[in-house]
Amino acid sequence: MEITYKETLPDKNEYFSLFETTGWNKEYQFNKEQLYEATNRSWYLISAYDNDRLIGFGRIISDGIFHALIIDLIVLPNYQSKGIGSNILKKLVERCKTNKIRDIQLFCAKGQTGFYEKHGFVKRPDNAPGMQMPGE
Template identity: 25%
Template sequence: MIIRQVQPNDLDQLVELENTGFTPEEAATPNAFLNRINTISDTFIIAEENQVIVGYINGPVVSSPFITDDLFHITEPNPSKGGHQSILGIVVHPNYQNKGIASLLLKEFENQAKQKERLSVTLTCKKELIPFYEKNGYINQGIADSQHAGVQWFNLNKMLRVCKKENLK
Protein backbone atom coordinates (compact mmCIF):
# COMPACT_ATOMS: atom_id res chain seq x y z
CA MET A 1 0.00 0.00 0.00
CA ILE A 2 1.38 3.39 -1.01
CA ILE A 3 0.15 6.61 0.62
CA ARG A 4 0.84 9.68 -1.51
CA GLN A 5 -0.42 13.11 -2.53
CA VAL A 6 -2.90 13.37 -5.39
CA GLN A 7 -1.74 13.86 -8.97
CA PRO A 8 -3.70 15.30 -11.94
CA ASN A 9 -3.80 11.93 -13.74
CA ASP A 10 -5.74 10.45 -10.77
CA LEU A 11 -8.97 12.21 -11.77
CA ASP A 12 -10.76 9.36 -13.57
CA GLN A 13 -10.08 6.81 -10.83
CA LEU A 14 -11.11 9.32 -8.14
CA VAL A 15 -14.46 10.08 -9.77
CA GLU A 16 -15.16 6.35 -10.10
CA LEU A 17 -14.22 5.75 -6.46
CA GLU A 18 -16.27 8.75 -5.26
CA ASN A 19 -19.38 7.21 -6.76
CA THR A 20 -18.89 4.02 -4.72
CA GLY A 21 -18.95 6.01 -1.47
CA PHE A 22 -21.60 8.65 -2.06
CA THR A 23 -25.00 8.94 -3.72
CA PRO A 24 -25.14 10.97 -6.96
CA GLU A 25 -26.55 13.92 -4.98
CA GLU A 26 -23.73 13.76 -2.41
CA ALA A 27 -20.82 12.95 -4.72
CA ALA A 28 -18.30 15.51 -5.86
CA THR A 29 -18.40 16.22 -9.59
CA PRO A 30 -15.40 15.70 -11.87
CA ASN A 31 -15.03 19.51 -11.99
CA ALA A 32 -15.04 19.70 -8.18
CA PHE A 33 -12.31 17.05 -8.04
CA LEU A 34 -10.28 18.82 -10.71
CA ASN A 35 -10.55 22.04 -8.75
CA ARG A 36 -9.43 20.29 -5.54
CA ILE A 37 -6.52 18.58 -7.32
CA ASN A 38 -5.37 21.92 -8.75
CA THR A 39 -6.02 24.02 -5.63
CA ILE A 40 -5.51 21.84 -2.52
CA SER A 41 -3.29 18.96 -3.64
CA ASP A 42 -1.35 19.44 -0.38
CA THR A 43 -4.42 18.20 1.54
CA PHE A 44 -5.53 15.46 -0.85
CA ILE A 45 -4.09 12.04 0.01
CA ILE A 46 -4.35 8.81 -1.99
CA ALA A 47 -4.06 5.18 -0.88
CA GLU A 48 -2.85 3.12 -3.82
CA GLU A 49 -2.17 -0.56 -4.37
CA ASN A 50 -0.68 -1.90 -7.62
CA GLN A 51 -1.30 1.47 -9.29
CA VAL A 52 -5.00 1.34 -8.41
CA ILE A 53 -6.46 4.00 -6.11
CA VAL A 54 -8.23 2.14 -3.31
CA GLY A 55 -8.95 5.13 -1.07
CA TYR A 56 -8.56 8.85 -0.63
CA ILE A 57 -9.14 11.72 1.79
CA ASN A 58 -9.33 15.41 0.95
CA GLY A 59 -10.46 18.79 2.16
CA PRO A 60 -9.41 22.42 2.37
CA VAL A 61 -8.14 24.28 5.42
CA VAL A 62 -10.85 26.57 6.78
CA SER A 63 -11.01 29.32 9.39
CA SER A 64 -14.14 27.94 11.07
CA PRO A 65 -14.12 24.84 13.30
CA PHE A 66 -17.07 23.43 11.30
CA ILE A 67 -17.72 22.71 7.62
CA THR A 68 -20.04 24.96 5.65
CA ASP A 69 -21.86 23.88 2.48
CA ASP A 70 -20.07 26.45 0.31
CA LEU A 71 -16.91 24.33 0.64
CA PHE A 72 -18.47 21.75 -1.68
CA HIS A 73 -18.59 24.35 -4.47
CA ILE A 74 -15.72 26.78 -3.85
CA THR A 75 -12.14 25.72 -3.14
CA GLU A 76 -9.59 28.27 -1.97
CA PRO A 77 -5.84 27.60 -1.61
CA ASN A 78 -4.73 26.44 1.82
CA PRO A 79 -2.77 28.74 4.13
CA SER A 80 0.71 27.46 4.88
CA LYS A 81 0.00 27.24 8.63
CA GLY A 82 -2.91 27.39 11.06
CA GLY A 83 -6.64 27.02 10.55
CA HIS A 84 -8.81 23.94 10.78
CA GLN A 85 -8.28 21.02 8.42
CA SER A 86 -11.61 19.95 6.94
CA ILE A 87 -12.49 16.61 5.41
CA LEU A 88 -14.87 16.88 2.46
CA GLY A 89 -14.44 13.29 1.41
CA ILE A 90 -12.95 10.04 2.57
CA VAL A 91 -13.73 6.92 0.57
CA VAL A 92 -12.30 3.41 0.50
CA HIS A 93 -13.24 1.07 -2.33
CA PRO A 94 -15.77 -1.54 -1.11
CA ASN A 95 -13.32 -4.39 -1.88
CA TYR A 96 -10.78 -2.81 0.50
CA GLN A 97 -13.04 -1.82 3.39
CA ASN A 98 -12.60 -3.17 6.93
CA LYS A 99 -8.83 -3.42 6.45
CA GLY A 100 -7.87 -0.24 8.32
CA ILE A 101 -7.30 1.89 5.21
CA ALA A 102 -9.72 4.67 6.22
CA SER A 103 -8.08 4.90 9.67
CA LEU A 104 -4.65 4.94 8.01
CA LEU A 105 -5.75 7.80 5.75
CA LEU A 106 -7.13 9.72 8.75
CA LYS A 107 -3.85 9.30 10.66
CA GLU A 108 -1.76 10.51 7.72
CA PHE A 109 -4.12 13.45 7.20
CA GLU A 110 -3.88 14.34 10.91
CA ASN A 111 -0.08 14.03 10.90
CA GLN A 112 0.22 16.36 7.91
CA ALA A 113 -2.21 18.80 9.57
CA LYS A 114 -0.16 18.78 12.80
CA GLN A 115 3.02 19.57 10.84
CA LYS A 116 1.27 22.65 9.45
CA GLU A 117 0.05 23.70 12.90
CA ARG A 118 -3.66 23.17 12.20
CA LEU A 119 -5.90 23.51 15.25
CA SER A 120 -8.24 20.63 14.48
CA VAL A 121 -9.63 18.28 11.87
CA THR A 122 -13.32 18.82 11.17
CA LEU A 123 -15.87 16.90 9.11
CA THR A 124 -19.52 16.10 8.65
CA CYS A 125 -20.82 12.56 8.39
CA LYS A 126 -24.02 10.55 8.43
CA LYS A 127 -25.22 9.05 11.71
CA GLU A 128 -24.09 5.51 10.85
CA LEU A 129 -20.45 6.65 10.49
CA ILE A 130 -20.23 8.37 13.88
CA PRO A 131 -18.89 5.22 15.68
CA PHE A 132 -16.04 4.90 13.14
CA TYR A 133 -14.92 8.48 13.71
CA GLU A 134 -15.33 8.24 17.49
CA LYS A 135 -13.10 5.14 17.42
CA ASN A 136 -10.50 7.35 15.72
CA GLY A 137 -10.70 10.03 18.41
CA TYR A 138 -13.27 12.40 16.91
CA ILE A 139 -15.93 14.06 19.06
CA ASN A 140 -19.56 14.27 17.91
CA GLN A 141 -20.62 17.91 18.14
CA GLY A 142 -24.24 17.25 17.11
CA ILE A 143 -26.36 17.87 14.05
CA ALA A 144 -24.70 20.07 11.43
CA ASP A 145 -26.33 23.05 9.73
CA SER A 146 -25.44 21.45 6.39
CA GLN A 147 -28.17 20.99 3.81
CA HIS A 148 -25.82 19.18 1.39
CA ALA A 149 -27.78 16.69 -0.75
CA GLY A 150 -30.79 17.00 1.58
CA VAL A 151 -29.20 14.61 4.10
CA GLN A 152 -28.85 14.98 7.88
CA TRP A 153 -25.17 15.41 8.72
CA PHE A 154 -23.34 15.49 12.05
CA ASN A 155 -20.37 17.71 12.95
CA LEU A 156 -17.34 15.84 14.27
CA ASN A 157 -13.93 17.18 15.10
CA LYS A 158 -10.62 16.25 16.64
CA MET A 159 -8.40 18.80 18.33
CA LEU A 160 -4.76 18.73 17.23
CA ARG A 161 -3.37 21.63 19.23
CA VAL A 162 -4.18 22.99 22.64
CA CYS A 163 -4.97 26.69 22.46
CA LYS A 164 -2.92 28.66 24.98
CA LYS A 165 -4.95 30.85 27.31
CA GLU A 166 -3.65 34.16 28.55
CA ASN A 167 -2.73 34.15 32.21
CA LEU A 168 -5.44 36.03 34.03
CA LYS A 169 -4.16 37.88 37.11
Protein backbone atom coordinates (compact mmCIF):
# COMPACT_ATOMS: atom_id res chain seq x y z
CA MET A 1 0.00 0.00 0.00
CA GLU A 2 1.60 3.24 -1.18
CA ILE A 3 -0.47 6.27 -0.17
CA THR A 4 0.08 9.55 -1.98
CA TYR A 5 -1.51 12.91 -1.22
CA LYS A 6 -2.39 15.42 -3.91
CA GLU A 7 -3.64 18.98 -3.67
CA THR A 8 -5.92 18.46 -6.63
CA LEU A 9 -9.63 18.11 -7.19
CA PRO A 10 -10.40 14.42 -7.54
CA ASP A 11 -12.21 12.98 -10.51
CA LYS A 12 -15.93 13.76 -10.28
CA ASN A 13 -17.02 10.12 -10.47
CA GLU A 14 -14.39 8.93 -7.98
CA TYR A 15 -15.34 11.59 -5.46
CA PHE A 16 -19.04 10.86 -5.82
CA SER A 17 -18.30 7.17 -5.26
CA LEU A 18 -16.26 7.98 -2.12
CA PHE A 19 -19.07 10.17 -0.81
CA GLU A 20 -21.66 7.47 -1.53
CA THR A 21 -19.62 4.48 -0.31
CA THR A 22 -18.96 6.04 3.07
CA GLY A 23 -22.64 6.90 3.58
CA TRP A 24 -22.09 10.64 3.60
CA ASN A 25 -24.63 11.26 0.85
CA LYS A 26 -27.42 9.36 2.59
CA GLU A 27 -28.71 12.51 4.26
CA TYR A 28 -27.64 15.14 1.73
CA GLN A 29 -28.68 13.41 -1.49
CA PHE A 30 -26.37 15.54 -3.66
CA ASN A 31 -25.95 14.65 -7.30
CA LYS A 32 -22.50 14.44 -8.91
CA GLU A 33 -22.68 17.96 -10.33
CA GLN A 34 -23.65 19.58 -7.02
CA LEU A 35 -20.99 17.71 -5.11
CA TYR A 36 -18.30 18.50 -7.66
CA GLU A 37 -19.21 22.19 -7.83
CA ALA A 38 -19.19 22.52 -4.02
CA THR A 39 -15.83 20.78 -3.82
CA ASN A 40 -14.42 22.91 -6.64
CA ARG A 41 -15.18 26.05 -4.61
CA SER A 42 -13.04 24.93 -1.67
CA TRP A 43 -10.24 27.18 -0.43
CA TYR A 44 -7.97 24.16 -0.10
CA LEU A 45 -8.35 20.42 -0.57
CA ILE A 46 -6.31 17.28 -0.31
CA SER A 47 -6.96 13.88 -1.86
CA ALA A 48 -5.41 10.58 -0.73
CA TYR A 49 -4.73 7.79 -3.21
CA ASP A 50 -3.68 4.18 -2.96
CA ASN A 51 -1.93 3.90 -6.31
CA ASP A 52 -4.57 5.57 -8.53
CA ARG A 53 -7.60 4.85 -6.34
CA LEU A 54 -9.15 7.72 -4.36
CA ILE A 55 -9.36 6.51 -0.76
CA GLY A 56 -9.58 9.71 1.27
CA PHE A 57 -10.33 13.39 1.04
CA GLY A 58 -10.57 16.57 3.09
CA ARG A 59 -11.22 20.21 2.35
CA ILE A 60 -11.34 23.68 3.85
CA ILE A 61 -13.74 26.55 3.34
CA SER A 62 -12.05 29.80 4.33
CA ASP A 63 -11.71 33.53 3.81
CA GLY A 64 -7.95 32.87 3.76
CA ILE A 65 -7.24 35.35 6.55
CA PHE A 66 -9.24 34.89 9.75
CA HIS A 67 -11.46 31.81 9.62
CA ALA A 68 -11.20 28.28 8.26
CA LEU A 69 -13.72 25.47 8.45
CA ILE A 70 -12.50 21.92 7.88
CA ILE A 71 -15.20 19.78 6.31
CA ASP A 72 -15.70 16.53 4.43
CA LEU A 73 -12.81 14.58 5.96
CA ILE A 74 -13.62 11.19 4.47
CA VAL A 75 -11.66 7.92 4.36
CA LEU A 76 -12.91 4.65 2.91
CA PRO A 77 -13.80 2.26 5.75
CA ASN A 78 -11.18 -0.38 4.89
CA TYR A 79 -8.47 2.34 4.98
CA GLN A 80 -9.51 3.81 8.34
CA SER A 81 -7.27 3.45 11.41
CA LYS A 82 -4.17 3.44 9.20
CA GLY A 83 -3.14 7.07 9.69
CA ILE A 84 -4.65 8.34 6.45
CA GLY A 85 -7.30 10.52 8.09
CA SER A 86 -4.66 11.84 10.49
CA ASN A 87 -2.36 12.73 7.60
CA ILE A 88 -5.15 14.50 5.74
CA LEU A 89 -6.12 16.46 8.87
CA LYS A 90 -2.49 17.42 9.55
CA LYS A 91 -2.13 18.73 6.00
CA LEU A 92 -5.35 20.75 6.31
CA VAL A 93 -4.28 22.28 9.63
CA GLU A 94 -0.77 22.98 8.31
CA ARG A 95 -2.24 24.91 5.36
CA CYS A 96 -4.16 27.09 7.81
CA LYS A 97 -1.11 27.68 9.99
CA THR A 98 1.06 28.48 6.97
CA ASN A 99 -1.47 31.20 6.12
CA LYS A 100 -1.55 32.38 9.76
CA ILE A 101 -5.24 31.52 10.18
CA ARG A 102 -5.90 31.20 13.90
CA ASP A 103 -9.61 30.35 13.95
CA ILE A 104 -9.72 26.76 12.71
CA GLN A 105 -13.05 25.02 13.23
CA LEU A 106 -14.64 21.83 11.99
CA PHE A 107 -17.85 19.89 11.90
CA CYS A 108 -17.33 16.49 13.44
CA ALA A 109 -19.23 13.38 12.40
CA LYS A 110 -21.22 11.80 15.21
CA GLY A 111 -19.01 9.69 17.44
CA GLN A 112 -15.74 11.04 16.04
CA THR A 113 -14.81 13.67 18.63
CA GLY A 114 -12.02 11.46 20.03
CA PHE A 115 -10.23 11.45 16.67
CA TYR A 116 -10.18 15.24 16.52
CA GLU A 117 -9.32 15.67 20.21
CA LYS A 118 -6.29 13.45 19.60
CA HIS A 119 -5.17 16.10 17.10
CA GLY A 120 -5.61 19.05 19.45
CA PHE A 121 -9.19 20.09 18.71
CA VAL A 122 -11.49 20.88 21.63
CA LYS A 123 -15.25 21.03 21.89
CA ARG A 124 -16.71 24.50 21.82
CA PRO A 125 -18.14 25.43 25.19
CA ASP A 126 -21.89 25.48 25.56
CA ASN A 127 -21.81 29.23 26.07
CA ALA A 128 -19.62 29.87 23.00
CA PRO A 129 -21.04 32.03 20.26
CA GLY A 130 -22.34 30.36 17.19
CA MET A 131 -25.54 28.94 15.86
CA GLN A 132 -26.58 26.54 13.16
CA MET A 133 -29.61 26.43 10.89
CA PRO A 134 -30.84 22.82 10.84
CA GLY A 135 -31.40 21.22 7.44
CA GLU A 136 -34.92 20.69 6.24
